[in-house]
Amino acid sequence: MKKNVTITIDGKEIPAKLGQTIMQAADDAGIYIPRLCSHKDLSPIGSCRLCTVLVDGRPQASCVKPVMDGMVIENDTPELLEHRRNIIDMMFVEGNHFCMFCEKSGNCELQAMAYRFGITAPQYPYQFPEKAVDASHPDILLDHNRCIMCARCVRASQELDGKNVFQSIGRGFERKIGVNGEKDLGDTDMSVDDKAADICPVGCIIKKRVGFKVPIGEREYDTRRIGSFVEANAES
Amino acid sequence: MSKMESVVTEICDRYGNDRARLMDIVSDVQRKLGHVPREAFELIAQGANTHHVEVESVISFYAFLSEEKKGAIVIRLCNDIIDRFHDGEAVAEALKRELGIGIGETTPDGKFTLEETPSIGMSDQSPAMMVNHEIVTNLTPEQIPGMIAKLRKTGKPQSLVGDLGDGQNAGKLIHSMVQNNIREAGPVLLSGYKRGKGIRKALTETPEEVIENMKASGLRGRGGAGFLAGLKWQLTRQSPGKEKYVLCNADEGEPGTFKDRVLLTERAELMVEGMTIAAYAIGAETGILYLRAEYAYLRRHLEEVLNQFREQHLLGKRILGHSNFHFDIRIQMGAGAYVCGEETSLISSCEGTRGDPTDRTPFPVAKGYMVSPTAVNNVETYCCAARILDQGAGWFASIGTEKSTGTKLLSVCGDCALPGIYEVPFGIPLREVLKRAGAENVAAVQVGGPSGQMVGPAEFEQTISYEELSTGGSMMVFSNERDLLEVVQAFMQFFVDESCGYCVPCRVGNVLLKSRIEQIRRGDGSPADLVYLQNLGTSVKRMSRCGLGQTSPNPVLSTLKHFRPVYNSLVRDNKTGLQKSFHIMQAVEDASRIAGRRSEVFHE
DSSP: OEEEEEEETTTTEEEEEETTTTHHHHHHOOOOOOOOOOTTOOOOOOOOOOTTETTEEEEEEETTOOOOOEEEESSOOOOHHHHHHHHHHHHHHSSSGGGGOOOTTTHHHHHHHHHHTTSSSOOOOOOOOOOOOOOOSSSSSEEEEGGOOOOOHHHHHHHHSSOOOOOEEGGGGGOEEESSSSSSSGSSSSOOTTTTGGGOOSSSEEEEEEEEEETTSSSSSHHOOHHHHHHHHHOO | OHHHHHHHHHHHHHHTTGGGGGHHHHHHHHHHHSSOOOOHHHHHHHHHTTTTHHHHHHTTOOOTTSSSSSOSEEEEEEHHHIIIIIIHHHHHHHHHHHHHHOOOOTTTTEEEEEEESSSSSSSGSSSSSEEETEEEEEEGGGGGHHHHHHHHHHOOOOOOOOOOOOGGGSSTTOOOOOHHHEEESSSSSOOOOOTTTHHHHHTTTHHHHHHHHHHEEEEEEETOOBBBHHHHHHHHHHSOOOOEEEEEEOOOOTTTOOOOHHHHHHHHHHHHHHHHHHHHHTTSSSEEEEOOGGGGHHHHHHHHHHHHHHHTTTBBGGGGGGGTTOOOOEEEESSSOOGGGGGHHHHHTTSSSSOOOOOSSSSSTOGGGGGGGGEEEEEEHHHHHHHHHHHHHHHEEEEEEESSSSSHHHHHHHSSSSSSSEETTTOHHHHHHHTTTTTSSEEEETTTTTTTTEEEEGGTTTTBBBBBBSSSSEEEEEETTHHHHHOOOOOOHHHHHEEOOOSSSHHHHHHHHHHHHHHHHOOOHHHHHHHHHHHHHHHHHHHHEEEEEEEEHHHHHHHHHOHHHHHHHOOOOOOOOOTTOHHHHHHHHHHHHHHHHSSSSSOO
């Protein structure tokens, strides 16, 4: 049995267990901390930085930071909300995101996050980078235009599928997701049944021939805002 | 078996088919084949027990590794702002003209590749370039035709080395034209060293006593962060783990820093001794010296120092007859990545992966190299440690200030008469350093390199210390004839080039900061852009994952603070309400071209 401790988030004391991350403890308490690279079935990597909170005044990614007894955490502050908004804007302008004709619209966590933050248009100039579309796989489309480099697919393939289909290649602004094959996804052992095919928060990994099966208007975030599954914990 | 197959197999076998040695494997393959061809990825993956994409991941990360075939001679011209202010651009033009190629290109005959690279640690003798591993300094555009002719004739980079440098630079093993430029030798690092005294003294004490000594000396990390070295060693010693490691950070990549270059040249023994003392104190048997690729010209010299230490039983099994003390050091070459100076990136790189930083809970003192307790210190820190054991903690603490004990090696460069190395006691005012370096009409000093801060005359009375002006050693002097925003733009370009791209704020934010500085320099800036820079820079600083992103906006933020009038003179109120960065003619250009006619509404 893990030892019980108490942490404080935005002035509210909540119980936590040693070994938990701040995000896990907050989730249990019904406090939502925004996130994109984090996924409950995957080990956390702290790359999107959206979940940054202040721990005793210092910025820390809550998805990777373990709790300690007596930690004082700030989450919902004007300063952090502005920084998070800025990061969401950065993700929009570094890629080529066209929500209006993206198959992921309504199920897209980036789009949903923008709505949660009340963003209608990014404040930064679009970078319009040239990105590749890889349609070589019979069942899966890889559209790098919409990738946010969360590396969920990298981890899902390794941790859930026991494969190694994806990895980050390049560096800086040129960084992208590479595939474990001579050239493209069709050269890998990726299967449409892999967990990695279902884990993408945006419209980068798309399954072929099932597009728009669920109509626009009836999708995950069409009816409820992102984070509400966590916030529901607060009421119980 | 093809040539490529036999080369790869032989190299992978040499490193025990160890995935953790992937950096060495791909570097050796590149040395043998001139590049790491894509067809070799699968062979390397099999030979090193890893995956095709992991091999690509490593090669695509490091600037000195390449999938593309390069020329037999690769010329890498340093493009730091200091080099550019010393006619570096004219040198670049001369190189392009003589070779008939642009930056990043290879001559059709496959003989030359021309590239640019950030700081190669020669800012005191700039402009400088690397020709393969050879360093060529104090370049002038007039020399270039002769140099290229010589290279064409001999095919040997060594043929460019004229007069040899001073000290060990002139020795057989370094044999380089690099000058030490030691302007001021202080009591700790650059004078008074006798081989073996520090380690002999340490072995008369218990490891715990050595650590207490270190703590009493007040020695703080010389890389810039300033963590107490003794406390770091103590935490490493106390962390549970069968194996422990001592890592030395010789990845001196901060533009304007070249003090470790001089220590590695003239005080390598002191550094090795310091690492050995650390090993004794924390209980480590393995040490790694992480040497930046730009300093490959020092490698043979360093290997020789290690060999001498082994012969004299100062390294190896049963050091100085001490039955339980075994320690040895291997050199890990870097491959061109500034971020690897960040300690967790350095560890990733030593483990043979791309140099992405990792999360700092757990810290390396608990889980570092190979998930084991690891002490990572700077070259200068280890040198200080050996002297502390030799001369005593009290002696060391009597130099400097209360919170910044000992001396600091400064590498001064830029607009001054005497660029070079100054070993000064902490607490010396910046103004005094500038005076000694013969710097006049100084408008600004970049203290601590691009990741540090730019200060003006109002700050010159402040002291070099962890309390006031903290620096890993880099001091770049800019006279009042320089365009400070050109400096800022160059520094932001540096961070754009060197960001690993792992986290969003650093990957994207630096690109946005740089382009807004460009816009302001073009005269398209308004006062609102200064607010934009402040807010964006703060987000990058606060939200980035590692030290690189947390300091990369400093060129912008520190000049906004200290040199506001420079910005104010460039921005203008925008009464039109139109975005100045937006040019309608450019925006409709593509559409006009596709339509095959000019726009009826928007045209010149």
